[in-house]
Amino acid sequence: MKLYSKERLKHRNDISAFFNKNSSVKRISNSNYTVLLLKNNRLYCRFAVAIKKNKTNSVGRNRVKRIVREIFRSQKDQIPAGYDYFIIINKFDSCYSPSFNDCKKNLIKLFQKVL
Numbered sequence: 001m002k003l004y005s006k007e008r009l010k011h012r013n014d015i016s017a018f019f020n021k022n023s024s025v026k027r028i029s030n031s032n033y034t035v036l037l038l039k040n041n042r043l044y045c046r047f048a049v050a051i052k053k054n055k056t057n058s059v060g061r062n063r064v065k066r067i068v069r070e071i072f073r074s075q076k077d078q079i080p081a082g083y084d085y086f087i088i089i090n091k092f093d094s095c096y097s098p099s100f101n102d103c104k105k106n107l108i109k110l111f112q113k114v115l
Contacts, residue, residue, distance in 0.1 A: 009048035051089040
């Protein structure tokens with residue numbers, strides 16, 4: 001499956017909607033990820049990925065964001081449509097590089113809680 005540009009949250013207005021006081025944002029989290037979700041009334045889902053700068057260096061931040069984007073791309077059929085997702089990476093240690101399958105298992109468990 002391909003990841004289309006319409007499935008990415010790129011504009012400031014789209015991302016700031018998650019942090020408005022009057023929006024109905026749900027928060028689902030585990031030790032590694034926090035997923036903020038907002039209903040978007042579309043037939044597809046959109047997402048954005050963020051990690052704080054103090055978690056690791058730029059190589060590690062970009063690596064973990066690539067992993068999350070690939071999980072989202074490859075598992076689109078298991079992720080509930082009709083939502084905007086803002087994925088925040090809470091825990092990433094550059095010394096311990098989590099495998100793709102570990103990250104996938106943790107993130108898919110969160111997406112299953114949406115339903």
